[in-house]
């Protein structure tokens with residue numbers, strides 16, 4: 001641990017020396033100043049951890065010094081030294097932010113124990129702060145709503161997984177909350193203060209996969225202008241989320257497996273093995289068993305990832321969570337849309353409960369948000385503000401998208417791609433699934449349309 005630094009301020013040369021030697025012998029770094037003015041000029045340069053100051057000095061008095069110092073560093077601690085008979089002054093100093101006082105004459109052990117007490121208190125205060133921040137963070141970012149048996153089970157698994165370093169494999173349809181669960185595991189683990197890095201495997205171009213994960217040396221391929229750490233090195237001591245793991249190119253799967261087994265990475269263009277300490281969480285919304293059977297995903301990699309499996313059931317299988325989720329979203333959108341109170345009409349609630357939510361919680365959240373926009377200042381959200389889009393598409397979508405005249409196949413393909421995106425609330429993985437193509441192919445097509453100016457609004 002780094003040494004704590006104490007600034008001793010006293011106009012009495014003998015006392016300065018005694019304090020200096022005592023505190024240094026107790027293992028602190030000690031700075032001295034002969035006056036309040038000198039002390040302030042030291043503090044203007046940089047902070048210290050504690051001031052020990054005499055109260056009665058020519059020029060700036062101890063109390064004033066503390067006041068001024070705390071204007072620069074509001075958290076700075078101070079202990080004042082006061083002569084017998086001036087206790088009132090010490091009390092005044094404490095009202096101005098001093099932590100403790102010592103009366104002259106004092107013994108060496110007295111000063112040692114007061115200083116030690118201050119640092120112990122400081123440590124507890126910091127721990128308390130971190131804990132409070134953590135609690136707040138849970139409540140805001142990773143609040144997992146639901147009281148269904150399934151969600152309770154997931155919450156239980158999150159706690160167990162958080163207490164270990166095991167690789168976690170999260171399965172669930174799109175929008176069921178896989179990323180949320182991954183975040184919760186990290187936040188509740190003892191890696192919480194370390195990095196949590198996510199990469200979406202469906203979004204990385206195939207050629208950049210290896211260097212994104214493991215890094216590269218300068219000049220290892222065209223475009224590698226400088227050395228770059230990969231995500232494994234960057235999240236050292238923390239957690240990596242490999243989102244949509246099924247999209248990792250087959251050739252790279254064996255490499256990833258080796259890294260997970262040995263916990264060492266080799267940057268592209270290098271032969272040096274760098275040890276890493278990371279917890280890996282992987283997710284998929286695809287049927288991984290089918291991908292293994294059709295040799296698109298390596299079974300050995302799957303076994304290595306699937307140490308701690310968590311499956312999040314689709315929303316339609318835990319509809320009792322829907323009212324709670326709606327309340328939660330209505331609450332969380334309050335600030336954004338400036339309303340005091342909103343509720344759902346009971347007829348609409350019934351329809352929502354009857355619906356099968358193919359896009360799961362994400363779809364519910366989006367639809368609530370859209371209904372909020374449409375409902376404007378009205379307090380009650382009704383069916384007229386709510387559009388079950390997919391249902392509309394299901395009946396008679398064909399006549400809408402397949403025109404009577406003959407058009408080029410490429411154009412037909414483009415229209416189908418956008419129809420799929422609309423239908424899935426712009427969710428690429430889901431859209432690709434509907435179209436029977438890979439996310440990568442979908443992405444390539446979209447890039448192509450963008451370049452040719454064929455994007456649809």
Ligand SMILES: Nc1ncnc2c1ncn2[C@@H]1O[C@H](COP(=O)(O)OP(=O)(O)OP(=O)(O)O)[C@@H](O)[C@H]1O
Pocket residue numbers: 143144145146172173174175176177178179180181284285325328361362365427429
């Ligand atoms: N139980 C829940 N409580 C509160 N919010 C939730 C819950 N489940 C999901 N959400 C919210 O729904 C949205 C989608 O969740 P998330 O991104 O974690 O889904 P996902 O399973 O990773 O989806 P995809 O497979 O499409 O990436 C997020 O805004 C998330 O906060």
Ligand SMILES: [Mg+2]
Pocket residue numbers: 178179243
């Ligand atoms: Mg996700």
